Amino acid sequence: MGNDFPVIVAGGGPVGLTTALDLVSRGIRVLVLERNPTTTRHPKMDVTNGRSMEHFRRLGVAERIRDKAVPREHCMDVSWVTRLSEWELARFKYPNVHEWREHIRQHNDGSQPLEPNMRLSQVVLEPELRDILEASPLAEVRFGWAFEDFTQDEDGVTVAALEVATGRRQEIRCALLAGCDGGASAVRQKLGFELNGAFNVARVFMTHFHSPAKEFLQTFGVVWHYQTPDGATLIAQDDKEIWTLHVMLPPGT
Incomplete structure (x- = not known):
């Protein structure tokens, strides 16, 4: 059975979008699935630390992002x-x-x-990362598509995805599934990994x-x-x- 995408990223927040951007920079095709219909409307963060900015610098987008920041x-x-x-x-x-x-x-x-670090709300960062990805022929970003489940075999992974607005389901093959879907990660839960901490x-x-x-x-x-x-x-x-x-x-x- 072939793979539709080398990598599927579950989660289209800053971590998922940056992961996809890193993969694209290495010439790897990637599909991002994000259950929300668009980028976040809530200011969940207001600073990007120096280490994250080093990654954006390596990816060649640090100054473009700073232009949108404070x-x-x-x-x-x-x-x-x-x-x-x-x-x-x-x-x-x-x-x-x-x-x-x-x-x-x-x-x-x-x-x-x-x-240096950077003052920038997640409300601003996510659309900028999305726009960068959507300009690449190697990336496909699907908002309104939720990761539901996966099955793994010797040749890869089958991801079950749900189009939230219509209820339509689709099975998509990949070689690697990256769980970037937050603290309540469905990927983590399906793998049986516990979340430690208060x-x-x-x-x-x-x-x-x-x-x-x-x-x-x-x-x-x-x-x-x-x-x-x-x-x-x-x-x-x-x-x-x-x-x-x-x-x-x-x-x-």
């Missing part, structure tokens, strides 16, 4: 305030991309990453909103996070008009 000259400071309308108590200063690059250049002794360690109410009122929302200047003593966090997603507010919920709620 401007390189903006800092990554974290400010502790009593209230946005009151006083700043302390500020943890973190360099911007240009400052980090100069620090890396001055300490080129193997102790530094090759790339979950539900805190409950947070998240509000994602647009507002141009920077005179209030950035009272103490450009920062990445504003923190308050009662556990509230205001995250500047783009330093323009997109914000995320996290408020800790009382235990038991």
